[in-house]
Amino acid sequence: MSDLNHTAGAGEERRNFLKVGAGLAGVALAPGVLLYGVSAHSRAPEEAASSRVRWGMLIDTTKCAAGCNGCVSACNNENGLSGETGEQDSQWIRKLNIRHLQTGVEHNLPMLCQHCEHPPCVDVCPTGASMKRADGIVLVDRHVCIGCRYCMMACPYKARSFVHEPLTDQNPEVPRGKGCVEACTFCVQRVDRDETPACVQACNAEGHQAMLFGDLNNPESDIAKAMKTYASTEVRGDLGLNTGVRYQGI
């Protein structure tokens, strides 16, 4: 156990060192060049995702409106989900309403895959289908997934769904099929072409601006600046998963 802790500590130290290194490298360059040098926004199609980037999301629960379902519909539309909310239907993002038992104050928030740095779903996967990409996006490789659903049990956020029925007419960019577990991908197909996830786009289109998406490792990104300015919370932060999705106002 002590060995494990030691390894984790060393990893963090190294990461911090690298971050500082990246920062210094950035200082040496002109601002415009810095953005391209450090961020992966300009990643060419043949270039692999890099761990210099960590995609994350900051959700401001004070801006998230009650009754608004824009992010959920946009997600369903983009990824070809039915939009049904039954026990056997896939939900990649859900709107939650939470109420403080003492004060009665209510908050709305979307709950989605938290894209943890240490994802329990990846730990428990027996085949390696559940995986974390270098840029921090947690995905399921459906070619390898055997549908055992261990990851669904391991996820503290109830973020994963299992496809129970055969599907047809999928979005060509989002292959989905019966017998596999699936979850929010941060709309990886959009992120890879420099777009934000569909939910974030929809939230902005609704005028709420409650969701901010960007590179947590890039000190110049809006999300990194916001995280530096405002207090943000990890849901179940006690688990030490270092989630990529953070909440503000809860």
Add this chain to the structure above:
Amino acid sequence: MASIRNMVRAFALTGALAALAMAPLGAVAGVDLPALEKGKGEKCVEDTPFMRRNHMELLKHHRNETMHKGIRTTRYSLKGCVECHASSKTGSVAASEQDFCAACHSYASVKLDCWDCHATKPAKPKAAAQATASQPALNLMPSVQTGGQAQ
């Protein structure tokens, strides 16, 4: 009783002769090779003989690169295959036995799992246009845009 038995025997003999007569006709016709519809593009990404033998290797390699590393080159992407080879009749590569993928695979009796998850039809341009209209592209990554302008 004997006459009935003779009649049955006669019928059986006639039937057998008829079957024998039919068999050579069938053998002459043989099983037709799959007739493949020509792709929409000028030519395939590799030579036809190479593609016949190696398309699965190209696809598998590309799938791993895309899935795990996020490499999204288009040369060997399955989406590219579908866009070019979708049938003019069904609009799909595997909807009917005559469609590009299904034709060879049913001939060779090799089951395809690709289409359990992947779309057999190219993206609908109409749906894409609708999505763009309902959700206009916004400046959602200011830092990216700034970078773009700076260059």
